[in-house]
Amino acid sequence: VRFEAASDQAMLVYLGEEIGAATHERVVRLLRLLQREPIKWLRNIQPAYCSLLITFDAAAVDHAEVQAKLSEYESRADKMPAGKARLVEIPVCYGGEFGPDLEVVAAQHGLHAEKVVELHIARTYHAYFLGFAPGFAYLGDLAEEIATPRLETPRKEVPAGSVGIAGRQTAVYPFASPGGWRLIGRTPLEIFHKDRGPMGLIAIGDQVRFRPITRAEFLAARQA
C-alpha cells in the first residue's frame, strides 16, 4: 500500500499499480470496511481501478493521522467479504444512428461490424468503479481485438444511453454529456434515476453483460 497526498484535504491510497481483479478486490474490501466502520473525519471516498481517494476534514486531522488510520483499516480489510456481485444485463441496439463509430472501430481492426458486436457481447464485464458522471460505470476488460483509443476530439454531446469503448474499457453514458469514447450502440434503459433505489443500475463490483436488441425492440422499450 502506497499513500500520496492528493490535495491539502485528500489522500490517495494505492493498493496496486496495475489494473486487474486482484488489486481491485483490495480496493473493494477497503471500501466495504470504511463503509461498515465509518470514520468521523472522512468526507468522501472515490474508488478507482487501483486506488481510493479519501477526502477528509482538514480541520480535524492531518495527512499523517489519515495515513495511520487508513493503514490500520487496510491491515484488517482482507477479512472483509467483497460482497456478492450482482449480474446486470444491458440490452443494446448496436450500430446505425445509435452506434455511429461501430463501422470505424471495425475498420480499424480489419473486422466486420458483426464481429465487433460479437466480441462485445461475449464477455461478462467487471464494474471497477463509477466516475465521470453519476452512474457512469467503468467496465472491463474489453477484448484486446477491439480495444480502441478515445476520439482525438471529444463529441460535444453524446446521447444518454450510448454505449462506448475506450482502450480496454466499455461504459454506458447515463446522461447526455460531452464524451470521447467510441460509440457502438445505445441502450433504452435509464442508467441513473434519482427516484429509484438504488439510483444507479450498475454499482461497483457488479458483473455486467450486454445483449443485442433490434431497433424495433429499442423503440418499443423507449415507449414503455
Add this chain to the structure above:
Amino acid sequence: MRLLVVESAGLLTTVQDFGREGFGVLGVSASGAADAVALRIGNLLLENAAGAPALEMTLTGGTFLFPDGAVICLAGANFGAQVDGKTLELWRPHAILPGRRVVLGATRDFARCYLCVAGGIRVAEFLGSASTHLLSGLGGWEGRALRKGDMLPIGRLEKNIRRRKLRPGVLEMLKPEKRLRVTRGPQFDWFSEEARRILIGGEFVVSEESNRTGLRLDGSRMATRVNTEMISEGTPVGAIQVTPSGQAILLFVEQQTTGGYPKIANAIGADLHRVGQLRPRDTIRFEEVSLAAARELWIEQQVLLGSEERLFA
C-alpha cells in the same frame, strides 16, 4: 407560499448550497456554491443556516420579482443590483416590498454573485442537497439553470433580522485574489523541471471554455518527463491536471470524479472560493505552499467564518 419570480435569468443562474459531498461511490461530485465563502456570509447576514440554498448568478444577473416581498442579501461579486432605480449594497440585508423587483446587470468585478433570501430558496433535495448538478440534470430547480417564468418557493421570514454589518477588514481578508496557492499534486514528479517552473513562475489565462466543472488555463505548455500511461484515479476538487497537449485544467465543484491525466498541483481549500470568482480572460498565478501551511490557512479561515463576533459588527 411565498415566491421568487424569474423575469429574466441572466447568463447562468442556478440554485446552490454547500453541495453533496460523500457520494463518490455513485460517481456523483459534490457540486455546491462556487464561492462558498460568499454564500455563507450572505446567509449569516440573513440569520439563515450558513448553507441555505440561494441563487448563484454568473457574470450577468437577472431580474427577480418578489410578489409577496422578502428580505434578501447579495454576496460575492458586484452585479450592480437595484430596486426601483436605487442601488442595493452588497453584504447587507435589504427588505424588498411586495411586488418589487430586484434588477441585476453585468458584473463590475468578479464572476459570481449570490442572491440569498431569508428562509432560503425552497427546492426538493437530491442526496441531501439543494445544489444543481447541471450535467446530470439533478438537484436544484428541475436540475437546470433558471429560465424566464420560473417561480421558486422561498422560505418565510421567521424573525426580525438584526441590522449587522461585516466588520472592517473581513472582506479584505476574504477578497478573491487572482493568485492561487497550491500544494504538489500526486504526479508532481512526473513533470519536467521546466514544467514546474512554468507552473510556479508563469502566468495563466482563464479560457472562455471554463465553467463549474473546470477552468481551462492557457499558458506555456507543461510537459511530463515520463511517458507513462496513467491509470484513472479519483480527482480532488481544485486538482490541476495537464492533458497530453499540455492544456492545464483546474477541476472545480461540478468536476468529473475520476480522471486519467497527471495532476501537477492542487489549489488549497482556503483558496477555492477565489477560483469561484475567476472570470474568463483573468490572468492568474500560482504559489506553492506546504501541506502544513495549507492546513493552517484552512483552519484560520474556518475559525474566522465560524465566529459571528469576528465577522459582524
